[in-house]
Amino acid sequence: MIAGLILAGGESRRFGSDKASLRIGGETMLERTARVLAPLVSSIAVSVRGPRGLPWTEIVDASPGEGPLAALAGALPLIQAKWCLVVACDYPHLDAEVLRLLISHAGDDVEAVVPRLAAGIEPLLALYRVDVAAPACRRLIEEGRRAARALSLALRTRWLDEQALCGVDPALRSFHNLNTVREFEGLLGPLAVNRSIADAETRPAGSPRRVSGPE
Numbered sequence: 001m002i003a004g005l006i007l008a009g010g011e012s013r014r015f016g017s018d019k020a021s022l023r024i025g026g027e028t029m030l031e032r033t034a035r036v037l038a039p040l041v042s043s044i045a046v047s048v049r050g051p052r053g054l055p056w057t058e059i060v061d062a063s064p065g066e067g068p069l070a071a072l073a074g075a076l077p078l079i080q081a082k083w084c085l086v087v088a089c090d091y092p093h094l095d096a097e098v099l100r101l102l103i104s105h106a107g108d109d110v111e112a113v114v115p116r117l118a119a120g121i122e123p124l125l126a127l128y129r130v131d132v133a134a135p136a137c138r139r140l141i142e143e144g145r146r147a148a149r150a151l152s153l154a155l156r157t158r159w160l161d162e163q164a165l166c167g168v169d170p171a172l173r174s175f176h177n178l179n180t181v182r183e184f185e186g187l188l189g190p191l192a193v194n195r196s197i198a199d200a201e202t203r204p205a206g207s208p209r210r211v212s213g214p215e
Contacts, residue, residue: 003081004041073137093173
């Protein structure tokens with residue numbers, strides 16, 4: 001069984017606005033990520049800084065502002081599945097075929113499946129075995145190692161290189177995440193970006209199903 005976990009609790013310091021609520025093509029970044037994930041997983045949870053009123057299971061980050069590894073340390077113990085497909089919410093071109101490729105490489109001989117591009121590894125668009133990755137996150141944090149990439153380096157990881165990834169995503173667009181308003185403008189144009197940011201700041205939430213993380 002494979003569960004999906006969307007990381008949407010970041011501070012978006014460089015962007016200056018909540019990226020999860022930005023609208024592209026009529027849906028928010030978070031909604032798009034969930035839509036792509038949904039056919040591939042048994043359930044979807046979202047790691048958040050605080051209750052947002054989302055239609056998916058909310059796992060409130062017990063250590064907000066401490067980075068994605070801390071978010072994973074709080075969320076993974078609550079995932080009821082053998083494997084967890086972890087995706088940050090700021091990949092506007094996320095392709096389901098990339099996710100299917102990750103899943104296809106899962107096996108009893110590995111504990112993680114992680115893309116490795118020329119520019120570096122992608123630990124926030126990866127597949128992790130929950131029973132191993134959850135305690136590994138906590139151990140790494142206790143050791144003072146807080147970079148997300150430390151998790152994949154600490155596990156028995158099957159790396160997917162660019163050649164394998166280009167077979168399903170030739171331009172590797174799935175890995176183009178948004179970190180700045182300038183990058184967002186390159187995707188939508190300045191006027192559309194202004195409307196999207198304004199909408200993100202006022203958009204009402206739906207009905208939540210909340211799960212609090214461990215104390």
